[in-house]
Amino acid sequence: MAILVTGGAGYIGSVTVERLRAKGEHVVVLDDLVQGHRLALDEDIPFYQGNIGDRALLACIARDHELEACIHFAALAYVGESVTQPGKYFENNVQQGIELMRALVHEGVRRVVFSSTCATYGEPEQIPITEQCRQWPKNPYGWTKFFMERLLDCYDTAYGLKFIALRYFNAAGATEKCGEQHEPETHLIPNVLSAALGELPAIRVFGNNYPTPDGTPIRDYIHVIDLADAHIRALEHLRRGGKSDFLNLGSGRGFSVLEVIERVREVTGREIPVRIESPRPGDPSRLIADPAKAKAVLGWEPAVSDLRSIVRSAWDWRLRHPRVSAAG
Ligand SMILES: NC(=O)c1ccc[n+]([C@@H]2O[C@H](COP(=O)([O-])OP(=O)(O)OC[C@H]3O[C@@H](n4cnc5c(N)ncnc54)[C@H](O)[C@@H]3O)[C@@H](O)[C@H]2O)c1
Numbered sequence: 001m002a003i004l005v006t007g008g009a010g011y012i013g014s015v016t017v018e019r020l021r022a023k024g025e026h027v028v029v030l031d032d033l034v035q036g037h038r039l040a041l042d043e044d045i046p047f048y049q050g051n052i053g054d055r056a057l058l059a060c061i062a063r064d065h066e067l068e069a070c071i072h073f074a075a076l077a078y079v080g081e082s083v084t085q086p087g088k089y090f091e092n093n094v095q096q097g098i099e100l101m102r103a104l105v106h107e108g109v110r111r112v113v114f115s116s117t118c119a120t121y122g123e124p125e126q127i128p129i130t131e132q133c134r135q136w137p138k139n140p141y142g143w144t145k146f147f148m149e150r151l152l153d154c155y156d157t158a159y160g161l162k163f164i165a166l167r168y169f170n171a172a173g174a175t176e177k178c179g180e181q182h183e184p185e186t187h188l189i190p191n192v193l194s195a196a197l198g199e200l201p202a203i204r205v206f207g208n209n210y211p212t213p214d215g216t217p218i219r220d221y222i223h224v225i226d227l228a229d230a231h232i233r234a235l236e237h238l239r240r241g242g243k244s245d246f247l248n249l250g251s252g253r254g255f256s257v258l259e260v261i262e263r264v265r266e267v268t269g270r271e272i273p274v275r276i277e278s279p280r281p282g283d284p285s286r287l288i289a290d291p292a293k294a295k296a297v298l299g300w301e302p303a304v305s306d307l308r309s310i311v312r313s314a315w316d317w318r319l320r321h322p323r324v325s326a327a328g
Contacts, residue, residue, distance in 0.1 A: 002026040002065040003235070004109070006052050006100065007073030008045075009036025012115065012171055014178040016071060016228040017041060023232065028065050030057070031074065040178050053096030058103035069111035069238065070104055071231055072097070075144070078186060079119065080280075082141035093144035094151075101151060105159050111238040112152060112163040113231050118220075118248070118287055120146045120167060128290035131167070131246050138282045149246065156244045164234035164242075164298075169220040169250035169289045171227055173310040174317035180224075181321070189221070189311065192261055193318050196270040203272055205257050207279025216257035218286045220250040223305040223313070233298040245297055250289025251305040260307070267311045 003020060007013040008029030013036070020027050021042070028046045041047060046065065050057045052074045061067070075093045076082070082089040104112065119142035120135045137143045148165075155161040172189045174180065180190050195203040208215040230249050255263075258274075265272055294300045304310075 001068035002028045002046075004028050004030060004061065004065075004067050004070040005073065006030045006070065007036065007075065007115075009033060009038055009040055009047070010073055011178070011180045011182070012168075012224055012227055013071075013073040014040035015175055015224045016073070016231050017045065018175060018178055019225070019228040019232060021045070026065075028061060028067070030061065034076075035182060037181065051096055053099035055099060055103050058100070058107065062103075062107040067104075067107060067109050069113070069235055070100075070109055071113045071235070072100065073115045075115065077141060079139050079141045080186070082144070083139050086140035089140045089144050093141075094147050097148050098151060101155055101161070105155065105161060110159070110161050111235065112161060113234045113238070114148060114152060114163055114165045116145045116149055116165040116167045116246070117142065118167055118169045118250070118289065120149065123284050124287065127286050128252060128288045129248065130290045131248055131293050153244070162238050162242070163244045164237060165246045166227075166230060166234060167246065167248050168227060169222055169248070169287060171224050172221045173223040173225065173304075173313045175225060175313070176317070179314060179317035179321060181323070188219070188257060188260055189264070189314055190318075192264045192272060193268070193315060195272045196264055196268045197318070199323065201273065202275040203261060205261075205274055205276050206283065208276050209279070210285040212256055212285055214256050214258045217283055218254035218256045218288065220252070220254050220288045221260070221305065221307060221310055222249055222251050222302060223310050226302040226305050229303075230294060230298060230300045233300050237298055242297070245293075247294040247297060248289040248291050249294055249300075250291050251302045252289055252291050254286060254288040255307055260311075263307050263311050264315070267308065267315055
């Protein structure tokens, strides 16, 4: 029996594939490579390049492999782009996502682990954020994930499809083999590393007047290895007949942008020029998870998500994988 991993050539997907295979799981990857990297996957992994909404391709994959479950990472995930091109996001993440779910149900697959996001909460009504907090996204990207959560819930009622929707906070860090490389890169830690390497003239800090101790926004960073392991636990939960659920995945601790930059300085020993710019509209001052429910339901706790380990792993990976062209 195989696990279909959509978006498995992307950042979090490729690490999850690595961890699944280390546990002896049979994995099949579907990715259109709009962002992902074929080289992030071992050559012997069955790989299909295509869109999650391609029903004929899904039927072909189901013919070639006996699918047991799907871990659904594939999505477009640039918040800013989703604001300027909402249609692109609803089309890719929701419309194609619906096609994927229809195909899975048609093929008899009834277990799905879904990549959701803390962006579904929007401006948080309390810190730390629990799963009970109101969800009211502040951008189209967050809405696409919100709608997919609702769709999964309705598919459970209608077709008995069991799912775990994992609401990630900020994924970061790397394994020896797989790390983060998006084009363009918008995430803080890879960009601070680029500044440390001189590939960026300075790290841009968007606002230093937030109601936080140093004035910069605070985020919850979770090591990609911990994230990947939560997916495996979610899969095991569904295999045990566990019920569908929505779970936060974060460390429960927050660090400001300036604290992250300082930690990168310590780990790399490099100078990191900082350029303060205007705050971005809609950026909350704090996003910190309450991960207690994931512990209760999955027995999951972050094991390697201290900021120094995250930065160290990302730095080591970057030194081993120099970029051909630096993002501007
Ligand atoms: N990185 C984070 O901090 C974070 C936080 C919250 C949620 N998420 C979610 O986690 C998932 C993975 O994030 P990531 O950082 O690894 O992103 P990523 O862009 O590295 O990976 C996504 C992969 O999906 C593929 N893809 C996109 N649309 C597709 C489609 N229609 N058909 C086939 N393949 C498609 C891309 O080519 C890419 O390889 C995404 O759904 C994202 O929204 C990420």
